[in-house]
Amino acid sequence: MQDENSFKLANVSRLLSIMAQLRHPEHGCPWDVKQTMASLTRYTIEEAYEVADAIASGNAADIRDELGDLLFQVVFYAQLADEDGLFHFDDVANTLCEKLIRRHPHVFGDETGAVLSDEDLSEQWARIKAEEKKGKEGQEREPSLLDAVPRGLPALMFAQKLQKACAKVGFDWPDTLPVLAKVREEVDEIQxxxxxxxxxxxxxxxxxGDALFAMVNLARHCKVDADTALRKASHKFIDRFNGVENAAAQQQKTLSALSLNEMEALWQQVKAASKGKG
Structure with a gap:
């Protein structure tokens, strides 16, 4: 076990060494050298989505590969912080360890062995996070319930987390029907x-924007993750559009040569066929 752990730590050290070399001002990679934390954020978001896509595919090799790309983002940020004298990668790991221990008293603390429901765990997690917020210095105003929701989240996830946070204090529709009515109201206002x-x-x-926010709320009330639902719908669209392309090719035609009505006819044909498979 000791040899295995040493090997794992050696891989981490190797990764950090590679990152430092990539950032070397004279012998590193020009692209890596010119990056900043701000310039990297969009790539981090993309990599997180690619991890989700790999998990959806179920391919273990792809998941491993995409997790590596996401880890590279963390290492990159830590390297930039190290260069600026802010903190090291080890500080990131240590902070995470301390946070995980602090937020799981039922595993590591005085409450070890306690049996908690999912609701109990969620409330405990929220309570500990709120206590951490109070302990931070430099608060210029009273903390808000929504301060804990990261502003940089993808829009659908951001909306859903805002709504869930408000729901915890009772600021929420009592059931699904009023939310559905709100969606219709917002669509009418668009019109x-x-x-x-x-x-x-x-x-x-x-x-x-109001209509999308209402749709996210409807998804939440229906116990549907809005981001997952939209992702599945997008993949379904890809499959059906590929079917339209194939159908056009069988007619020895390109899509650009077809009228909108002809493409719509092929779309309905592909849609009917896909439903028939179920």
Whole structure:
């Protein structure tokens, strides 16, 4: 076991050494050298989604590969912080260890062995996070319930977490039907803005945003993860569009050569066939 652990630690050290070499101002990679924390954030989000996509595919090799890419992002940030004298990779790991121990008293603390329900665990996690927030210095105002929701989350996830946080204190619709009515109301408001004599683009954007927020709320009330639902719908669209392309190819035609009505006919054909498989 000791040899195995040593091998694992050696791989971490090797990874950190490679990262340092990539950032070497003279002998490193020009792309890596010019990166900043701000420039990396979009790549981090992309890598997280690629991990999710690999997990959905169920391919272990792809999952391992994408997890490595995501880990590289963490190592990259730590290297940048190290260069600026802010903190080291070891500090990141240590902070995580301390946080995990602190947030799991039923595993590591005085409450070891306690049997907690999912609801109990969620409440415990939220309580400990709130206590951590209070302990941080430099608060210029009273902490808000929504401060714990990261602003940089993807939009669907951000909306869902905001709504879940509010629901914990009772700021929520009692059941699904009023939420469904709210969705219809928001869609009607979009239509009003679109059909206005002089459509206002900002107003249309705002109303579409309200409708999307309401749809996320509806998904939450239906116990559906909005991001997962949209991802599945997108993959379904890809499959059906590929079917349209194949159907056109069988007719020895390109999509650009077909009219919209002809493409719609192929779409309905593919859609019917896909439903028939079920």
């Amino acid at each position: 009003q803005e679109v059909e206005a004599p002089s459509p206002n683009q900002e107003a249309i954007e705002e109303e579409i």
